[in-house]
Amino acid sequence: MCLAVPVKVLDLSVDGTARVEKDGVTLTVMSSLTPDVAPGDYVLLHAGFIIQKLDRDDAEGRIRMIKDLYDGED
Amino acid sequence: MSHGSGGRQTHDLVQDLLLSRLGNKTLNRMEDSAVISPSPGSRIAMTTDSYVVQPLFFPGGDIGRLSVCGTVNDLATSGAVPQVLSLGLILEEGLEFDTLEEIVDSIARAAEEAGVLIATGDTKVINRGPGDGLYINTAGIGFIEDGIEISSYNGKPGDKVILTGPLGNHEIALMKARGLIPFETDIQSDVAPLNRYVKEVLERGGDISAIKDPTRGGLASALHEICGHSGCNVTIYEEQIPVDRNVKAVCELAGFDPLYLANEGKYIILCKPESSSLILDIFGSAGAVIGEVQERGDGKGELLMETRSGGLRRLGMLETTQLPRIC
Amino acid sequence: MERIKQIREALKGLGKQSATLMEVCGTHTMSIARNGIRSLLPEGVRLVSGPGCPVCVTSQGEIQTALDLAERENVLLCTFGDMMRVPGERGRLEDMDNVKIVYSPMEALTEAEKDRDRQVVFVGVGFETTSPLIAATVQEARRRKIRNFSVLPFHKTIPEALRLILSDPEVSIDGLILPGHVSVLTGRRYFDFITEYGTSGVVSGFEALDILEGIYLLLRGMEEGQREVLNNYTQVVKDEGNLQAMNTLYQVFESSDALWRGVGVIPESGLIFREQYRDFNALERFSTPVPDIPEPEGCLCGRILMGKSIPPECPWFGTECTPQRPIGPCMVSSEGTCAACYKYPEVVFKR
Structure with missing residues (x-):
């Protein structure tokens, strides 16, 4: 029911906005709902708002049981 | 631009503007009809289209360039070599003279690029409309050499399906110009005449079954029509379909399907397998073989796509033009 | 592609080969149709669409x-x-x-x-x-x-709509594919209540692989007799x-x-x-109360939204009601169940 797309944060302004980028396309969005984001972070964007920071330590986002399925794959 | 009392004056101004930019032996005669002679043995292809695009200028093009390229590209889908165009201009009162000048210049450049002459024309000024507008109708005539049979009815099992370049740039550029998407991008319309490439392919012995330009409705709608006409199935492979990365990004952000976005400088070409490398060679490296034509017993051809995940998806015509969405 | 093959193999290897699963979210509905997911699943696994299309x-x-x-x-x-x-x-x-x-x-x-x-x-x-x-x-x-x-x-x-569906004796849902992007905001725990109805759930992303993995996790959990709400979209979905x-x-x-x-x-x-x-x-x-307008008669959208009917069962589907001239809400939205079924006709909506 909701499109949300990962984008990269380029910079943040004091007014609660951020410039983000995806594959050469940039736009200005609101960062007020995610106070902990920083330039260089990957974030999830929905309707012009950053709604979550992507967890870089969990680049896959899959639970262990599933990761185990792919064992042996490089 | 004024209508009414200043009509005569306007008419003369427009005529001067047009002749000085588009003039040629045929047009300069200013007769009621233009006369052209086909080469012996050739058949005549004819087409017409009206252009009402808003705004008049967009990244990578304008209504003038579009009105030449669109008609020239339609002609060349039959393998015809476009010769002449007619140019009907409908101007709304209030249109800036400079704007008209710029658009006619663009028409002249596009016609030269395509190697066609404007053989006849007409101008009307109508009452002020919603947007100081300009509408263009062009009709075109081309000659088809003996022995060339290219038609969307001619797709045959075993033919390869070529897309001559990446999808979607034109419609995204237009949406940007219309203020429908708030993204900053340098995506430009691909509007360009393609007739010279077709001519070269045919001169070098390329064996083409069908050509279709994926304009409004995009790749999927155009291929769907080929399936209907040829009675064959067409299967395309999602992974092989070229889309520029910035166009793909806009599609993801705004929820568009690139398969249904309009293009103005791309062809879908069905050809014998041995001709595919020649065609890709001539049209340039951005093109790709994206699928093939298959036998279909009952003649009810369908368009299928093997998705990246290996699933099979049946593609229909575009139902309604796409709008940016959040769902 | 390689992983899709692996997950399909894993699905085949499960003891549990039949279940009725509901994808709550319309974006999942569209992804399932667009990627031809139904063609990749065991015969007995039935997917029904849920109420998650705001339009x-x-x-x-x-x-x-x-x-x-x-x-x-x-x-x-x-x-x-x-x-x-x-x-x-x-x-x-x-x-x-x-x-x-x-x-x-x-x-x-x-x-x-x-x-x-x-x-x-x-x-x-x-x-x-x-x-x-x-x-x-x-x-x-x-x-x-x-x-x-x-x-x-x-x-x-979403929660009360799901409670209504899960408590309806006419509907029997074994597991829920939960809306990934709603969960980004609400957190996974927000959906813990579904276990009260004996139903499992998995929070899933929207790619074909994500959805197949979600289905695998649900079936495997059922096989092991577990009732839980799993999160397979941990990169962006947190518990809270x-x-x-x-x-x-x-x-x-x-x-x-x-x-x-x-x-x-x-x-x-x-x-x-x-x-x-x-x-x-x-x-x-603007002092404008919302008027009470009756639903178009005969339209099955209400039942479809609740997972009780499938689009081809509606007398209007594809004839009177099409994306160009929609009658009911499920045809109106590009991510509605009827629109998905119309646009991707290979989608076999099994009862």
Whole structure:
């Protein structure tokens, strides 16, 4: 029911906005709902708002049981 | 631009503007009809289209360039070599003279690029409309050499399906110009005449079954029509379909399907397998073989796509033009 | 591609080969159709679509209210593109002059800031993914003292609709594919209640692989007799969600009963403005109550939204009711179940 797309944060302004980028396309969005984001972070964007920071330590986002399925794959 | 009392004056101004930019032996005669002679043995292809695009200028093009390229590209889908165009201009009162000048210049450049002459024309000024507008109708005539049979009815099992370049740039550029998407991008319309490439392919012995330009409705709608006409199935492979990365990004952000976005400088070409490398060679490296034509017993051809995940998806015509969405 | 093969093999290797699963979210419905997921599943696994399409569940009365406001003098109605083609009793937003498509509710606020003498109304639709952003926009309007901005509060919330489905004796759902992006905001725990109904769930992303993995996890859990809500989208979905966003949502709005198109009134499944933000309520500003408009007769959308019927069972599907001339809500939205079934006819909707 909701499109949300990962984008990269380029910079943040004091007014609660951020410039983000995806594959050469940039736009200005609101960062007020995610106070902990920083330039260089990957974030999830929905309707012009950053709604979550992507967890870089969990680049896959899959639970262990599933990761185990792919064992042996490089 | 004024209508009414200043009509005569306007008419003369427009005529001067047009002749000085588009003039040629045929047009300069200013007769009621233009006369052209086909080469012996050739058949005549004819087409017409009206252009009402808003705004008049967009990244990578304008209504003038579009009105030449669109008609020239339609002609060349039959393998015809476009010769002449007619140019009907409908101007709304209030249109800036400079704007008209710029658009006619663009028409002249596009016609030269395509190697066609404007053989006849007409101008009307109508009452002020919603947007100081300009509408263009062009009709075109081309000659088809003996022995060339290219038609969307001619797709045959075993033919390869070529897309001559990446999808979607034109419609995204237009949406940007219309203020429908708030993204900053340098995506430009691909509007360009393609007739010279077709001519070269045919001169070098390329064996083409069908050509279709994926304009409004995009790749999927155009291929769907080929399936209907040829009675064959067409299967395309999602992974092989070229889309520029910035166009793909806009599609993801705004929820568009690139398969249904309009293009103005791309062809879908069905050809014998041995001709595919020649065609890709001539049209340039951005093109790709994206699928093939298959036998279909009952003649009810369908368009299928093997998705990246290996699933099979049946593609229909575009139902309604796409709008940016959040769902 | 390699992983898709592996997960399909894993699915085949399970003892559990049949189940009825519901994808709650319309974006999942579309992804399942677009990627041909049904063709990749064991025979006995049936997928039914749930109520998670905000356009679909927006009532006829609410749509008419938006259309009526767009007809007023000196009003600019801003909406997500999704709502543009939904037919009201008379016309669609797409056919009206004073309507602007926005990508973000903040664009509507910018419009209001540009011309303070004109009323800008934003059509507030969407679930928990979208409503916090609209709440944040309302707070921003207050901070910037933009008084010519208001919102039509037509939001819906998911849990009570799911409770209704899960407690319906006519519906038997073994597992839920939970909406990934709603969960980003609400957190995974928000959906723990479904286990009370003996149902498992998995929070899933939207790629083909994500959905196949989610189905695998549900079937495997059932095989092991577990009832739990798993999270296979951990990169963005946390147990607690985005607390800042949820706080913002409930600072501006509070729960209320809401009318779901085709379904009826579901208690505590909507959002109304809190007292201190009433001045942003477009319904009050323009003194325009939402009219009560009956559903089109014969339309099965209500049953389809609840997972009780499938599109081909509707007498109007594909004949009277098509994406160009939709009758019911599930055909109206590009992510509606009927639209998906119409656009991707290879999708076999099994009973």
